[in-house]
Amino acid sequence: MTVAASSPPSRLPLRGAEGVTAKRKARKVRERGDGALAALFIAPALLGFLVFLLWPTLRGIYLSFTRFNLLTPAKWVGLDNYIRMVHDPIFWDSLKVTVEYVVINIGVQTVSALVIAVLLQRLTQSAVLRGIVLAPYLMSNVVAGVVWLWMLDNQLGIGNEIIQSLGLDRVPFLADETWAIPTIALINVWRHVGYTALLLFAGLQAIPNDMYEAAKVDGASEWRMFWRITMPLLRPVLAVVLIMTVIGSFQVFDTVAVTTSGGPANATNVLQYYIYGSAFGRFQFGYASAMSVALLAVLSAITVIQYRITRAGQTDLG
Amino acid sequence: MAAVATTTTVRRVRRRPSLGRALAWTVMAAIVLITLLPFYWILRTALSTNSALVAHPGDPLPVDLTGGGFARALGLQSTEEAIAQGGSGGGLAFWRYLLNSVIVSTLIAVCQVFFSSMAAYAFARLRWRGRDKVFGLFLAGLMVPAIFTLLPNFVLIKQLGLVDTLLGIALPTMFMTPFAVFFLRQFFMNVPREVEEAALLDGAGKVRVFFRVMLPMASTPILTLAVLTYITSWNDYFWPLLVSYSDSSRVLTVALAIFRAQTPQTGTDWSGLMAATLIAALPMLVLFGLFARRIVNSIGFTGIK
Numbered sequence: 103m104t105v106a107a108s109s110p111p112s113r114l115p116l117r118g119a120e121g122v123t124a125k126r127k128a129r130k131v132r133e134r135g136d137g138a139l140a141a142l143f144i145a146p147a148l149l150g151f152l153v154f155l156l157w158p159t160l161r162g163i164y165l166s167f168t169r170f171n172l173l174t175p176a177k178w179v180g181l182d183n184y185i186r187m188v189h190d191p192i193f194w195d196s197l198k199v200t201v202e203y204v205v206i207n208i209g210v211q212t213v214s215a216l217v218i219a220v221l222l223q224r225l226t227q228s229a230v231l232r233g234i235v236l237a238p239y240l241m242s243n244v245v246a247g248v249v250w251l252w253m254l255d256n257q258l259g260i261g262n263e264i265i266q267s268l269g270l271d272r273v274p275f276l277a278d279e280t281w282a283i284p285t286i287a288l289i290n291v292w293r294h295v296g297y298t299a300l301l302l303f304a305g306l307q308a309i310p311n312d313m314y315e316a317a318k319v320d321g322a323s324e325w326r327m328f329w330r331i332t333m334p335l336l337r338p339v340l341a342v343v344l345i346m347t348v349i350g351s352f353q354v355f356d357t358v359a360v361t362t363s364g365g366p367a368n369a370t371n372v373l374q375y376y377i378y379g380s381a382f383g384r385f386q387f388g389y390a391s392a393m394s395v396a397l398l399a400v401l402s403a404i405t406v407i408q409y410r411i412t413r414a415g416q417t418d419l420g
Numbered sequence: 421m422a423a424v425a426t427t428t429t430v431r432r433v434r435r436r437p438s439l440g441r442a443l444a445w446t447v448m449a450a451i452v453l454i455t456l457l458p459f460y461w462i463l464r465t466a467l468s469t470n471s472a473l474v475a476h477p478g479d480p481l482p483v484d485l486t487g488g489g490f491a492r493a494l495g496l497q498s499t500e501e502a503i504a505q506g507g508s509g510g511g512l513a514f515w516r517y518l519l520n521s522v523i524v525s526t527l528i529a530v531c532q533v534f535f536s537s538m539a540a541y542a543f544a545r546l547r548w549r550g551r552d553k554v555f556g557l558f559l560a561g562l563m564v565p566a567i568f569t570l571l572p573n574f575v576l577i578k579q580l581g582l583v584d585t586l587l588g589i590a591l592p593t594m595f596m597t598p599f600a601v602f603f604l605r606q607f608f609m610n611v612p613r614e615v616e617e618a619a620l621l622d623g624a625g626k627v628r629v630f631f632r633v634m635l636p637m638a639s640t641p642i643l644t645l646a647v648l649t650y651i652t653s654w655n656d657y658f659w660p661l662l663v664s665y666s667d668s669s670r671v672l673t674v675a676l677a678i679f680r681a682q683t684p685q686t687g688t689d690w691s692g693l694m695a696a697t698l699i700a701a702l703p704m705l706v707l708f709g710l711f712a713r714r715i716v717n718s719i720g721f722t723g724i725k
Contacts, residue, residue: 139626140548147539148554150595155561158572165572172575214451221448225441233712234452236719237459240704242655244673245697248680249458252465252690260461263478296455300719324440353567356657360677374567381571382662391571398568405563 165391172385183392193393195368196376199283203372204351206287211347214295216340219302220332224314224324232303235296243356246293251276251361254285276361279369286357286370298347305339306332341412348408349401373397466490466695470505473690489695493679507689513667514699517675520586521654521703524671527590529650533604533642536596540604541630545616555605561598567658574662584665593653600645607638644718647711651704672700 166183168176187193218235222228238246254261254275262272275285309331317327355374358364364371364379371379373393381390464482465473472484491497492507494514542548543555573592582588611634619629635642657673664670670678679696680688708715 136546136626137548140542140546140551143538143542143546143630144554146535147558147596147601150535150592151558151561151598153576154573154592154595155564155569155598156557158569158576159564161572161575162568165575172578217447218451221444221451225444225448229713229716231448231452232716233708235455236716237705237708238455240651240655240708241701242657242673242676244655244657244676245701246458248676248693248697249462251680252688252694253458253461255690258473258477258690260478267478292454292458297719300716304719349565353565355567359657359661360680377571378658387571387575394568394571398565401565402563 162391163395165388166395167392168388170387170391172387176388179388183389186389187392187396192368192371192376193373196371196373199369199371200352200354200373203283203287203354204348206284207290207351207354208344208348210288211291211295211298212340212344214291215298215302215343218295218299219306220328222299222303223306232300235299237296238293239297241293243290243293244360246289247357247360250285250289250292277366279366282362282366282370286354286361289361290351290354290357294347294350298343301343302336302339305336305343308339309335337412341408344412345405345408348404352397352401352404462694462698462701465690466698468691470687470689470691474687486691489691490699492689492692493696493699502692505691507692513670514675514696516667517670517672518699518703520670521672523586524589524660525650525653527586528593528653529646531590531594532596532600532649533646535594536600536645537604537608537635537638537642538630539596539601541608541634543601544605544608545634546626558596558598558601562602570659570662573659577663583663584669585663586669588663589660589669589671590653592659600649603645604638604641607641608634611637640714641718644711644714647707647715648718651707654704676700 165176167178167180169179169182170176222232222235241249253259256262256272256274256277259275261275266272273281275281313331313335314327317331322330353374354372355378358370358372358375359378362370364375374397377390377393377397380386380393464480466489467482467485467487469484469486469488476483488497488505492502492505497505497507539558543551543558569592577583577588577591580588582591615637616629616633619633620626624632655673656671657677660669660671660674661677664674676696680693683689
């Protein structure tokens with residue numbers, strides 16, 4: 103996302119200056135014919151880009167201004183879908199539920215990932231441990247959802263067996279309106295935290311070890327080094343990772359679909375699930391598109407704001 | 421673990437075994453336990469019978485050891501037998517779904533990586549008018565969340581008459597992702613120009629240079645990207661859910677969700693469900709076993725996904 107701006111486009115002119123004349127001539131002859139070849143090389147990807155990315159994006163925005171049930175042609179209705187959306191309490195509820203999910207999911211995940219990454223860096227550089235923490239990421243959301251649904255089952259789940267053996271009351275995790283969203287948020291932390299931790303770990307690798315050694319000589323504790331060295335220098339990486347994970351988090355769907363189907367009583371009716379229901383349950387593709395556009399707008403705004411606040415593009419690592 | 425800690429202490433004199441380190445190792449151990457427990461619990465449940473699971477919910481070992489769960493998930497049991505053991509008796513064409521998942525993931529991983537590397541080469545090393553503009557457009561595509569294109573893409577796939585086909589599932593991500601193009605372009609830019617020029621002076625064409633020089637030199641990132649793409653496609657649920665309606669195009673993730681929804685009269689068939697979960701996840705675990713080091717080390721590079 104951000105790396106794009108810093109990629110070196112200035113490389114080509116520089117290169118031309120240092121080439122040997124004969125070589126340059128040879129290259130010039132070749133490069134004159136590049137247009138046709140480039141067209142051939144770029145064609146499949148460009149086709150895919152135009153047909154399955156650019157066109158659907160524009161079409162999604164267009165459909166949000168129409169009434170469309172998939173069977174009859176889309177009919178232009180202006181802002182009707184957006185007006186309906188603003189007055190739809192279920193939409194606002196699902197937005198609220200989604201935000202609640204994102205806050206818990208991102209909060210717990212970021213802190214845990216940071217702890218894991220620092221432990222992997224300062225305690226051990228073991229590749230085996232890195233492999234282990236990544237393992238849940240290889241499962242699909244469906245698998246993760248089904249497994250935790252079983253482990254957190256009210257009657258038979260091992261989770262509640264443990265809770266009961268500690269002398270506490272059983273928790274109806276996914277069947278309870280209050281607990282369902284935090285539970286789903288934590289299930290997804292389980293699946294994604296290792297991946298996030300490895301991203302941060304990669305960022306930590308860029309911090310020179312000398313800094314820690316020097317601080318240690320000065321008698322600094324690990325705790326102090328974390329706040330004075332690790333956090334400031336990791337900030338740009340952390341910022342990019344945060345933007346990525348927040349955007350991903352807002353798109354939660356699979357886990358909800360597999361574990362609660364939006365219930366109990368709409369308690370887990372996250373935005374993407376509501377959009378899905380509107381389109382494929384009630385065939386209101388226009389309205390579903392309008393909500394998708396709203397989600398897209400929210401995500402774009404968050405990206406811009408986070409990018410500004412966290413100065414994601416700049417590094418303190420001279 | 422303790423052994424590892426001691427060797428480090430010996431090697432690096434300044435690092436004494438302290439309360440802090442012991443605490444840190446305890447946290448690490450707890451993290452590993454939480455990470456791995458669900459995997460063990462899948463296996464433990466899959467090897468138990470449903471009736472024994474009800475009687476001994478907290479037993480850490482498989483209860484009333486059986487292969488019935490696996491037999492049910494693979495559709496090897498007769499309907500009566502399945503119902504007697506707590507299954508729904510509903511059919512599950514497991515091998516069909518496995519084959520579908522393999523076809524879709526292979527199609528996406530191979531085509532996407534190949535087409536993306538062609539485009540990446542054109543962006544990195546060929547000279548043509550409008551190159552930077554088109555590349556900027558591709559980069560802008562990174563900003564569109566995948567989920568936004570699902571609805572309109574479904575409408576398109578339906579118009580193309582490809583609903584409920586494997587091609588319909590694969591098509592949208594078969595040609596490229598902006599990320600793949602961007603990722604591979606970075607690698608091609610770093611291949612020394614001299615290598616390419618030497619081949620050109622030897623009379624090789626640019627097409628030949630691409631296949632004989634550039635692709636082999638970038639084989640490591642290309643393979644890594646292919647493996648990651650394969651895993652992503654294998655685990656995808658939302659898009660196949662929209663496109664496939666019947667067994668002919670159903671992939672494992674969707675089948676697993678359906679299996680979970682088919683609750684028999686007696687309560688969920690946890691044993692069969694966990695067996696099915698394990699079988700669905702197994703190919704990815706094997707793939708991870710083969711490429712673990714490469715995947716783990718590549719996470720830093722591929723981070724911007």
